[in-house]
Amino acid sequence: MPVTLFIPTALRGFTERNAELSLEAATVGELISALTQKYPDLRTHLLDEKGELRPFVNVFVGEINIQSRGGFAFPLKDGDVVTLIPAIAGGARG
Amino acid sequence: MAEPRESLISDDRLTDLTPDELTRFSRHLLLPEVGALGQKRLKAAKVLIVGAGGLGSPLALYLAAAGVGTIGIVDYDLVEASNLQRQVIFQSRDILRPKVAAASERLKALNPNLSVVSHHFRLTSRNALDLIRAYDVVADGTDNYPTRYLVADACVFLGKPNVYASVFQFEGQATVFDARHGPCYRCLYPSPPPPGLVPSCGEGGVMGVLPGILGTVQASETIKLIVGGGRSLIGRLWLYDAWLARSLEVRLEKNPACPVCGERPLITELVDYESFCGLKNEGEEPIPSITARELKERLERRDGIQVVDIREPHEMSLSKFSEAVAIPFGQLARRQNEFDPGKDLVFICKIGQRSLYAIRALREAGYAGPMFNLQDGLNAWAREVDPSLSVY
Numbered sequence: 001m002p003v004t005l006f007i008p009t010a011l012r013g014f015t016e017r018n019a020e021l022s023l024e025a026a027t028v029g030e031l032i033s034a035l036t037q038k039y040p041d042l043r044t045h046l047l048d049e050k051g052e053l054r055p056f057v058n059v060f061v062g063e064i065n066i067q068s069r070g071g072f073a074f075p076l077k078d079g080d081v082v083t084l085i086p087a088i089a090g091g092a093r094g
Numbered sequence: 095m096a097e098p099r100e101s102l103i104s105d106d107r108l109t110d111l112t113p114d115e116l117t118r119f120s121r122h123l124l125l126p127e128v129g130a131l132g133q134k135r136l137k138a139a140k141v142l143i144v145g146a147g148g149l150g151s152p153l154a155l156y157l158a159a160a161g162v163g164t165i166g167i168v169d170y171d172l173v174e175a176s177n178l179q180r181q182v183i184f185q186s187r188d189i190l191r192p193k194v195a196a197a198s199e200r201l202k203a204l205n206p207n208l209s210v211v212s213h214h215f216r217l218t219s220r221n222a223l224d225l226i227r228a229y230d231v232v233a234d235g236t237d238n239y240p241t242r243y244l245v246a247d248a249c250v251f252l253g254k255p256n257v258y259a260s261v262f263q264f265e266g267q268a269t270v271f272d273a274r275h276g277p278c279y280r281c282l283y284p285s286p287p288p289p290g291l292v293p294s295c296g297e298g299g300v301m302g303v304l305p306g307i308l309g310t311v312q313a314s315e316t317i318k319l320i321v322g323g324g325r326s327l328i329g330r331l332w333l334y335d336a337w338l339a340r341s342l343e344v345r346l347e348k349n350p351a352c353p354v355c356g357e358r359p360l361i362t363e364l365v366d367y368e369s370f371c372g373l374k375n376e377g378e379e380p381i382p383s384i385t386a387r388e389l390k391e392r393l394e395r396r397d398g399i400q401v402v403d404i405r406e407p408h409e410m411s412l413s414k415f416s417e418a419v420a421i422p423f424g425q426l427a428r429r430q431n432e433f434d435p436g437k438d439l440v441f442i443c444k445i446g447q448r449s450l451y452a453i454r455a456l457r458e459a460g461y462a463g464p465m466f467n468l469q470d471g472l473n474a475w476a477r478e479v480d481p482s483l484s485v486y
């Protein structure tokens with residue numbers, strides 16, 4: 001089923017500057033595989049060697065963080081909006 | 095959802111408003127949610143701003159204008175010309191002045207009754223607890239992970255709210271971390287990205303107005319914590335993409351396994367944050383560097399070196415290095431078979447920092463040929479070899 005995936009600015013360098021993608025997936029895990037198949041350079045940014053989500057990236061389905069809700073097994077339904085939210089650190093040098 | 099909250103300021107600290115203050119702050123006094131009590135709380139409040147940059151500028155200006163009594167600013171930097179595109183607290187004549195001095199002067203001119211405390215040094219694990227302890231709330235406007243984690247952890251240990259925002263290119267995020275009532279920064283991001291994986295604003299750029307928006311949200315959240323009431327961003331992350339004009343709110347939850355504020359904390363005191371963020375690389379084989387002049391000589395001798403420009407495509411148009419093959423940082427590991435391990439490779443970027451991380455990333459990916467870093471990057475090349483290129 002098609003879901004909408006929002007790519008943050010910090011990762012758009014790997015998606016040909018695309019900010020919004022429509023992908024077919026039944027779970028968040030499937031969605032991330034579809035994404036990294038389409039854009040292989042994204043893989044090391046999102047996943048560690050074991051294929052788990054890196055600690056500086058969060059995946060939200062709607063307003064829910066999947067980390068505490070089953071992780072990659074989190075089911076998706078038609079029309080869900082998924083957002084990748086990586087740590088960013090802009091501001092002043094402090 | 096965070097419920098309306100009590101003020102951070104206890105009643106015994108309140109003093110009366112003067113006739114001048116009643117006039118100056120009348121638009122606040124007219125709001126039933128603020129009123130005289132709220133304004134007295136603002137007057138008694140002490141806010142520490144970490145970083146006088148793009149976020150710290152509007153934050154400090156609006157807090158000073160709002161009547162916050164004491165504003166501390168910690169920053170060791172000087173004002174640079176490239177700051178003025180977004181750091182609206184400074185003026186052209188402030189270039190090369192300490193940021194805390196220029197900011198303090200501007201804030202005092204705005205509100206002469208304000209007490210500004212300039213902390214002209216770098217926030218470190220040694221001084222952070224003593225410094226933060228003296229304030230009611232911390233607003234974090236720094237641009238680097240070691241200071242982010244330092245501020246975040248120190249606020250958990252001291253039980254202080256950490257009004258947070260961060261920006262990159264066109265996108266910002268803001269929330270209030272307060273481990274007594276919700277998650278902390280490490281609940282959301284237990285550890286930072288390895289250096290170089292994501293460029294900093296100094297390398298990736300930032301739309302000037304963006305920190306203006308996010309820093310102003312920080313000011314708004316800070317004021318609500320002081321006045322009391324309203325709905326805080328505690329437990330909610332607010333995201334704003336200025337390019338798409340899209341905003342989004344997501345829920346943040348406390349992570350029971352959080353290493354700092356969880357049920358069984360593993361970290362109970364401040365650590366070495368440079369090391370934690372992978373910036374020290376103890377035990378690593380040193381990375382050899384080459385100066386701009388040496389590179390020029392070797393290119394003229396045509397002794398078989400290969401130059402690799404790892405900048406992003408749009409940066410190339412700012413200053414083009416025609417002798418280089420262009421492979422953006424993110425593609426290096428995958429494309430390492432394009433290099434000849436029998437040749438010396440020289441990696442170049444804007445300031446010689448990302449190229450260092452690039453060499454490290456290739457070493458980790460198993461590339462074994464000789465690799466050199468162009469010291470101080472293309473900006474050094476522009477200064478020392480080819481003045482027709484711009485320093486950016």
Ligand SMILES: [Zn+2]
Binds near residue numbers: 279281282349353355
């Ligand atoms: Zn935590």
